[in-house]
Amino acid sequence: MGKTELLFSRNMEASIQSTIKEVWGVQNIQHHDKYLGLPSFVGKSRFQSFKAIKDRVWAKLQGWKEKLLSQAGREVLIKAVVQAIPTYTMSCFQLPKGFCKDLEGMFARFWWGQRDQERRLHWLKWSTLCQSKFKGGMGFRDLESFNLALLAKQGWRLLHSHGSLFTAVFKAKYFPNSDFLSSALGSKPSYVWRSIYAAKAVVQAGSLWRIGQGDKIKVRTDH
Structure with a gap:
């Protein structure tokens, strides 16, 4: 205790x-304190709530800019270190789109070798660099899409981990008489539930039924 x-x-x-x-x-x-590095409560100023992530990314990038790194070195550091910093937070909260764009802008400036206040030409836009190398990109993460994918994993847990405390709490509060796919956002939802609910469409698009007795399948709507 x-x-x-x-x-x-x-x-x-x-x-x-x-x-x-x-x-x-x-x-x-x-x-309001933090727990495991996450804000216990997220207020209206969400940029401020997640500011620590930007500070950590900025500190990493500034330290590396003093060193002579090859393009391959920058690629490894972006993928293995700075893009991993917000991963835990993104598995619990949906980061604002503008916040994700700010982080990706920091990644892009580091990738093209920009230092301090100098301006370097970005020969390709970041969305192109996020494509796979087979399509001419570099395979960097699109943070907004990756955020939804991580939240969709939580939604999948709500569908299948029936014995977990996580599922018991959310089911009792937000969908006591149905399942996650049939749930509604509800009134005054928490930011965590609002985040997971935003990924429900991802779960629905990638799920299908394995036919058993078929008594729970809605023939006109379910995949």
């Missing part, structure tokens, strides 16, 4: 808060 903390609503009475703290033997926190 040493790592456990509570955050109470302003509407909860002080006597109830004290009782809960005594039962659990933990303290309440006065501000």
Whole structure:
């Protein structure tokens, strides 16, 4: 219990808060903290909530710019290091599109050898570099698409990991009488649920039924 903390609503009475703290033997926190590097709460300023990711990417790129790197070296560092930095966050939250573009702009400037405030010509746009090498690109990640793919994995877990605490919590709150594919966004959803729900179309597009008894299949709509 040493790592456990509570955050109470302003509407909860002080006597109830004290009782809960005594039962659990933990303290309440006065501000929104981070857990495993992720923000506990994401407010309206989402750019600010994920600012630490940009700071980490910027610090990495600035350190490498002082070194003489070949084009192959830049490719390895972009793919293996800086594009991996936001991966854990993207598996839980949908990053704003503008935020993804900012990160990709940083990657692109590093790729074309830009230093400090100097401007270098970008001979190809980043979306082209994100294509596979067989199609003339470099195989870099499209962050927005990769973000949705990671969130779709969480949606897949909601469909199949019926015994997990993760599924039990989300099912009880957002789709108690149906499954993930039949769920609705609902009113006042959390940012995590809103993020996973955004990837539902990806799960639907890539899923199909393996026919058993067929009693749960909607013939007109299911793949």
